[in-house]
Amino acid sequence: MSEMVKTEQAKEEGFRLVIVTGMSGGGKTQASRYLEDLGYFCVDNLPPVFIPKFVELCKHSGGHVRKVVLVVDTRSREFFDTFVHTLNDMDKDDVPYEMLFMDASDPAIIRRYKETRRRHPMAPTSRISEGIAKERERLAPVRAKATYIIDTSELRKVDLRDKIHRLFGTSGGEQMSINVLSFGFKFGMPLDADMVFDVRFLPNPFYIESMRHKSGAVPEVAEYIAKWPVTKEFTRLLDEMIDFLVPQYIKEGKSQFVIAVGCTGGMHRSVYIAKHIFDRLTAQGYSTRLEHRDLMKNDVREHVREEC
Template sequence: MEQEFEEGKEVQEQPKEDKFRLVVVTGMSGGGKTQACRYMEDLGYFVVDNLPPVFIPKFVELCKHAGDHVGKVVLVVDTRSREFFDTFIHVLDDMDKEDVPYEMLFMDASDACIIRRYKETRRRHPMAPSSRISDGIAKERERLSPARAKATYIIDTSELKKVELRDKIHRIFGNSDGEQMSINVLSFGFKFGMPLDADMVFDVRFLPNPFYIESMRHKSGAVPEVAEYIAGFPVTQDFMEHLDGMMDFLVPQYVKEGKSQLVIAVGCTGGMHRSVFIAKHVFDRLKDKGLPVKLEHRDLMKNDVWEHVREEC
């Protein structure tokens, strides 16, 4: 049964997460299919855009034989298929008869909204390349009416902000346990350049530097001796206390905002001692909170002095 999203109306029941999940996305040109598919890609779906309907059964078979490599698939089918689109409903009917499980998302918007979007992008409507946009919308609505009647979900994006559309997509097509933002904690050396993909950069070159201690020069910031040296100064303790509080505040805000990946970069001069120590501290703390976090020491092996690093880190 179709579930239509309107203000104040929530999903009543979520489909059970299967090993293979097929979602067919269709709808009005300018209705938000592209944006919806981007959010589904963030959820781990393999998206195939503008697939001729006649190829759907064969493609589904290929995906099933691929096993765990292709577990969640989105097929975008719309009027861009031109004459191929006429077989769409027949293909869906055949899938229903053969009990092939699938869900269909229909993306819609008001005529006024679609016209405004086309005016903004200055693109031609696929159903009216040489006439008025309104004519194309009318033709497309008529052609899509049988598909709309078969839809599992209908989302009208006329009044939706992008973040609201994302939330709806995540609520319907996300895992039952919820999708978590992935966090990457990275240590680096400023002399090798700042990481271009960092969302937050912390410069810890003000902390005491073990490089000037001969017994620690060749050891990384992950070695207990070096870590204890760096952590033994009041300035380090004060900084870590402020840093922990900042992480406790910021990370949940990024999760709430819907960010799919967060890169936290910590830099010192060479990327061997202080940045490694602080990055590991951030990693351990986030990991203890149950967050999906990875740790990378980008420049650790670029230094001239690292003879004890590999076995210690």
């Protein structure tokens, strides 16, 4: 069965198996991390003899494991000798799989080992170049069966990620998740924010007795904040900025984006603006989540309402 047919069969069956192998220092670890970001269940350094049994277990997981990555390489030592034999058996049984072979030039691999100061698995007590030569010879039959070969010698991490996404992502691509977070500066800035908006310049409902203990998600408070010209101008400019930036970050390949909005206590203005951003992004079809981090740290009474 051809590799293309096996790939299409795997997609139709709802189970996709990707075997990642290749040269030590060729980028297998980075590739598996990108695959993991795409939702694959990754197992590193699995002895080849266990592949058929592991695949069978995954197929009988009740649909919980649909995308699997197995990293197999010469670290498994004597077990690796069974790799080609295992692949041949899988071919005979028409078990659909794809093999990604990660490669790099000898100078690139040597440079990477020098930088990390690790020993090459095929040459623990001798020169790195000797280990590379031994490994290339040992991997030749495996490389010949590869579905995809990626040479990372001159490849940037962002380019490798793009290749992985094109080969193994869903047809629609993985959607960037957006987290919109309100917070109070008096409780500290969120460390994981990609973008922070300080809205302490907006009119503050805290000084209105009837609104002091109500959140910015309550209609009365939201209407008060929204009615001012400065708020209207700010939200207009904010919308334009968000509309421009979000597609750019998606294009860049970012998987998660955190927008944080802060005011003094994280109860009124930041809550209102964060909800405004959340509603706009949700209406545009983005995968968005809203969180009011510090809302309950304030003296919030029975009037607090969260509309997330």
